[in-house]
Amino acid sequence: MKDWNEKCAVVGIYNAYNASILSYYALFAMQHRGQEASGISASNGQKISTYKNNGLVTKVFNENILEKLQGKSSIGHNRYSTAGEDSMNDSQPIFAKYSLGEIALAHNGNLTNAKEVRKSLIQEGSIFQSHLDTENLIHLIAKSHKNQLVDRIVDALTQIEGAYAFVFLSRTKMFAVRDKYGLRPLSLGKITNPDGTEGYIVASESCAFDLIGAEYIRDIQPGEMLIFEGAYSKHIPTPKSIKIFPHNPYPCIFEYVYFARPDSKVFGKNVYEIRKQMGIQLAKEYKIDADMVIPVPDSGVAAAIGYSRESGIPFELGIIRNHYIGRTFIEPTQSARELKVRLKLNPIAELIKDKEIIIIDDSIVRGTTSKQIIKILRHAGAKKIHLFISSPPTISPCFYGVDTPNKSELICANHTLEEVRDFIGADSLVFLSLEGLRKSISCDDSENFCQACFDGNYIDDFTKANL
Numbered sequence: 001m002k003d004w005n006e007k008c009a010v011v012g013i014y015n016a017y018n019a020s021i022l023s024y025y026a027l028f029a030m031q032h033r034g035q036e037a038s039g040i041s042a043s044n045g046q047k048i049s050t051y052k053n054n055g056l057v058t059k060v061f062n063e064n065i066l067e068k069l070q071g072k073s074s075i076g077h078n079r080y081s082t083a084g085e086d087s088m089n090d091s092q093p094i095f096a097k098y099s100l101g102e103i104a105l106a107h108n109g110n111l112t113n114a115k116e117v118r119k120s121l122i123q124e125g126s127i128f129q130s131h132l133d134t135e136n137l138i139h140l141i142a143k144s145h146k147n148q149l150v151d152r153i154v155d156a157l158t159q160i161e162g163a164y165a166f167v168f169l170s171r172t173k174m175f176a177v178r179d180k181y182g183l184r185p186l187s188l189g190k191i192t193n194p195d196g197t198e199g200y201i202v203a204s205e206s207c208a209f210d211l212i213g214a215e216y217i218r219d220i221q222p223g224e225m226l227i228f229e230g231a232y233s234k235h236i237p238t239p240k241s242i243k244i245f246p247h248n249p250y251p252c253i254f255e256y257v258y259f260a261r262p263d264s265k266v267f268g269k270n271v272y273e274i275r276k277q278m279g280i281q282l283a284k285e286y287k288i289d290a291d292m293v294i295p296v297p298d299s300g301v302a303a304a305i306g307y308s309r310e311s312g313i314p315f316e317l318g319i320i321r322n323h324y325i326g327r328t329f330i331e332p333t334q335s336a337r338e339l340k341v342r343l344k345l346n347p348i349a350e351l352i353k354d355k356e357i358i359i360i361d362d363s364i365v366r367g368t369t370s371k372q373i374i375k376i377l378r379h380a381g382a383k384k385i386h387l388f389i390s391s392p393p394t395i396s397p398c399f400y401g402v403d404t405p406n407k408s409e410l411i412c413a414n415h416t417l418e419e420v421r422d423f424i425g426a427d428s429l430v431f432l433s434l435e436g437l438r439k440s441i442s443c444d445d446s447e448n449f450c451q452a453c454f455d456g457n458y459i460d461d462f463t464k465a466n467l
């Protein structure tokens with residue numbers, strides 16, 4: 001039922017010297033959003049050059065490669081995925097020549113009507129080279145009868161449904177757009193070039209801005225498209241904004257729970273502060289006596305600090321993380337996933353032995369990580385282990401660009417709280433309430449978020465119809 005699709009990071013750099021090097025650093029900052037493949041397209045005003053390959057950003061690119069990606073504008077992409085028969089073809093940016101010239105495109109998200117659109121494009125004669133939803137866009141743009149690229153992009157966007165943050169690069173322009181619900185994040189920043197001229201950056205997360213010294217300006221609004229032009233004139237105008245769809249925000253609440261880096265500003269708010277608030281809220285909802293609060297590193301750290309502060313129970317770094325392996329979630333088989341947890345996390349036995357501990361993590365998906373953690377903590381001699389989760393139970397899969405498994409694999413969707421506790425092996429198990437999560441974001445009742453993975457209420461009719 002669910003298609004695995006790329007969940008990723010996108011960046012666009014406009015009017016900057018060595019734009020591809022800035023894209024490289026931005027992608028490096030956003031490596032956590034995708035570790036499978038990385039790519040950059042750059043334009044020198046005459047032609048677009050693209051390089052992409054499998055692996056981490058530092059493995060894919062070197063000085064020689066970046067030197068060949070010449071130009072003052074570039075876009076880039078990190079891919080996060082578990083499938084695709086030809087992984088290289090399925091990496092981004094996607095590049096194409098068409099009747100108006102050349103275009104490259106990078107996408108973070110998931111198009112919910114991709115199958116239907118692709119089917120009708122194939123019936124009309126299109127030939128596809130990848131399994132990517134994103135390739136639909138290229139075909140829709142190429143086939144559009146409009147005369148200007150901007151109109152063709154708008155034309156194409158009105159035919160697709162789902163979640164997206166797109167960056168498009170033509171030989172002289174760049175376009176950045178968020179879907180009508182603003183499900184996936186995309187922020188705008190300003191770059192000051194060494195000669196004092198200005199350029200722009202758009203990126204999935206603002207941590208990319210910090211690394212290259214760019215200044216955060218604002219988020220691109222849901223349904224808004226920014227058009228960057230004039231890179232080869234002396235004074236670059238501020239990007240032009242077009243409202244393609246009415247403002248109807250439903251940003252993804254899970255970005256705050258897990259996906260985004262804590263040092264990023266996402267949907268206008270700092271992620272670390274929100275995660276700390278989740279811990280504070282959790283302590284307000286569930287207060288027990290224990291010897292210490294221990295985070296599952298790194299995903300539970302900020303919430304554990306918040307929990308400790310609110311409850312007065314000491315915070316300890318009782319589990320140490322080995323950073324030199326990837327995330328556990330992306331392993332294809334269950335046994336490999338279990339091994340990877342052991343490779344990644346090791347408890348400090350001297351600290352834990354004979355202690356009653358509260359372990360804090362951000363979420364439970366399949367339950368594999370938590371089960372292994374409890375096992376290694378028991379082995380290290382913990383007396384009692386309480387697992388506190390700083391988000392509600394994940395009960396529904398995501399169709400909007402976050403990598404979650406099918407409903408049948410989501411442990412909380414198929415078992416009672418007591419069954420989950422028993423499977424995981426904790427002495428107690430609690431979750432932050434959805435209301436508590438929303439409070440942590442300081443949103444009022446009228447503020448909408450997509451929270452479908454926690455409450456099953458999908459925001460678009462297309463997804464509902466295909467559930």
Ligand code: AMP
Nearest residue numbers: 299329363364365366367368369370403
């Ligand atoms: P699981 O072992 O399947 O229960 O996965 C839970 C762990 O995976 C938690 O420690 C989370 O930090 C992490 N996690 C949650 N959601 C995701 C996701 N979409 N992609 C990768 N890891 C995730």
Ligand code: SF4
Nearest residue numbers: 252254398402450453
């Ligand atoms: Fe985010 Fe969950 Fe909505 Fe997906 S279903 S967009 S992960 S809140």
